[in-house]
Structure formats: C-alpha cells, structure tokens
Amino acid sequence: MRINKLSLHNFKNHDHLQLDLSAQINCFVGNNGVGKTNILDALYYLSVGKSFLGNSDFNNIKNDCDFFSIEAEVQNEEKEDILKIILSKESKKVIKKNDKSYDRLADHVGYLPSVIISPYDQNLISDSGESRRKFLDAMISQTDSDYLFALIQYQKTLQQRNALLKNFAKNRYFDKDSLEIYDEPLIKHGEKIFAKRKNFVELLNPVMQNFYQSISGGKEEVYITYQSDLEQDYSDLLSQSLEKDRVLTYTSKGIHKDDLLFEMMHYPIKKVGSQGQQKTFLVALKLAQMIRIKELTGKTPILLLDDIFDKLDDKRVTQLIDLVNQENFGQIFITDTHKERTESILKDIKEPINIYEI
Secondary structure, three states, rough: EEEEEEHHHHOOEEEEEEEEHHHHHEEEOOOOOOOOHHHHHHHHHHHHOOOOOOHHHHHOOOOOOOOEEEEEEEEEOOOOEEEEEEEEEEEEEEEEEOOOHHHHHHHHHHOOOEEEEHHHHHHHHHOOOOOOOHHHHHHHHHHOOHHHHHHHHHHHHHHHHHHHHHHHHHOOOOHHHHHHHOOOHHHHHHHHHHHHHOOOOOOHHHHHHHHHHHHOOOOOEEEEEEOOHHOHHHHHHHHOOOOHHHHOOOOOHHHHHHHEEEEOOEEEEHHOHOOOHHHHHHHHHHHHHHHHHHHHHHOEEEEEOOOOOOOOOHHHHHHHHHHHHHHOOOOOOEEEEEHHHHHHHHOOOOOOEEEEEE
16 A cells, blocks of 8 residues: 555645655655644544544644645555545535545545554553553554444443433432443443454564564563453453442443553563653554554555654664665655755665655
8 A cells, every 4th residue: 555646735734735755755854843744644644534643623624724635646456546535614524535435434444554653652651541542442443344343332332321320320310220231232342342452462562572672672571461351251340340330420340441551571661661762662562563454454554754763862763764674664754854864864775765845
C-alpha cells in the first residue's frame, strides 16, 4: 500500500495543499507551526478516520471555513483507489472509496493501515490505562474486523448496563434480573476481546524486544505485560461485584479496565527508565506494531515519523533509520525542523526521497 498523491482543502491551517509523493520516503521540513504535523494527521485520518492528536472532527476545519476534505490516490496492489474524507459543519463525516461511501467507519478501518511515532507517544507511559487500552484497540482493530465488531458491541452493552445502574440509583430501586439481561452479551464479547488482546500482546513482545535491543544497543530487558480482570471467569466477576456496581452506579469489572504494563528489568519503565530508554521503548513498540500488522494483513502500513529526530540522540536515530531501511517498511513520512539535518541523516539511504519545504 502506498499513497501517490495527497490533496488537502481547509484542513487545519492548510487552505489548499497538493502533493505528488515518493513511493518510499517523504520529508516535510519547516519551522514549528507551519503545518508539518497536520499533514501527518491528514494521512492518519485516511487510515483510521480520525485525528491521532485526539481533536474532535470539527476542530480540524480551518478557521472561518465550513468544511474540510482530504483526498488521496492510493496504490493498492495492481489498482489505484481514490480515498476521500469530507466533513462539513452541516453534515456528518463521510468517507468514500472510489466515490462509494462507507456505511460504517468499521468497514474502512484496516484498508490503509498506518503506524505513527510522535512526541505524544510519551502519554502511553505517563497517562492512565485508558490511553494504553485505546492504543491496543487501535492496533488490533487494523488487523481484525471481528475484534472491532466485538469491541463496538461490548462498549454499547457497557453503556446500557451503566445507564441502568444510574437509573436504579436515581429511582431508589434495584432489579437484579433487568441488569442480568446485559451480562450475557458483556461476557460473550468481553471474553472474545480478552483472548484476542492476550494473544496479540504475546506475539508482539518478542518483536518489540528485538527492536529495542537493535536501537539501544543496551542489555536491559524490556517487556509488555497484559493485565486483565478476565484472568478470572467473567460471569463470576460480575456476580461478585454486583453490590459494588450498584453502589458505584457503573460496571467495575471487565475488559474496559484492562491495562498494559511497560516494564524494564521487571520494574515499571516509567520509574526506572531514563528518557532515552523510554523513548527507545516506545519506538520499538511502534515498529513491532508495524511488523504484526504486516504479518496479519499482508499489507505494509505507512509509517509516520513526527519530529522524531529531535527526540532521540544521533546514535539512536541512525540505528532507527538503518532498521527502517533494512526491514523494508514501505512508504515513510517524516517531519523535521531542519532540512540540513534531514538530508544528512538520510544521505546513505538508496531509496527515492522527496523533501518538501512547508
């Protein structure tokens, strides 16, 4: 998979931008604030239908404009598809492939897989488990449509169960039988999600560890540990927590409480890892994500590297670029504030490189 052309209209700070892209490496260089990261965000939008920065859709419409559009020519094996995302203030977001709209976002996710490495990845280490769950869900959803369907159904059921618990508290009334109606679908979808998450992390771990060693050159061991309530029987957990749920007015046990533990030498990397070690861990994690997506889908994800040269020392950057080159990661998009630095780092790469001054 690769993107041949990209066109933006009224997307963030870009009035109109049209780019012919290299099949290998594309670099966007310029001062801070000129919109380099916004181009990567547009590419991410094409992949998963939303911003990697967490912005609401309407916040991505350029000031004083009524709509934005992102359009791309995507090379898909032997044919070329036209992918387009349109959002106006008057109507909902529309995603089209070859002028045919998707009925559901879930039908689009996985068509154009992507992986982004950015300064915001640090939140995966510093934030709560919710950030890591979203990251895990995004990884697996790009490779498994059944997983995405189960996740959507689980979240809908969870919202309905929690709404009923709140309604019971409001009306000072409790009906155990009514609540149990939601337990069966919660258990069914929750167990499927748990099994898929556990398997995915188990297979991700050794790939991530190899990348970490290659980039850092260090001997410290790193791990990802999947932590879930569903190591116990979910039906028993719901029964045991029934009174607690009634008091709290929400469902306290389930895969919506899962977490990923990032560890170094059996301690949380957040506490014992240096900044360089933490950044290397995150880069290794994202590269491992790329390999797993490629193995599971047969598609090579586009790789988005946002401001990566500012975040790693020269040795680690060199190791990263060498790895990317050796592993044949496919089409790569890079942002940097220094054109000369970009040219210097990439000078030994034999693949075609386009550098755009933004």
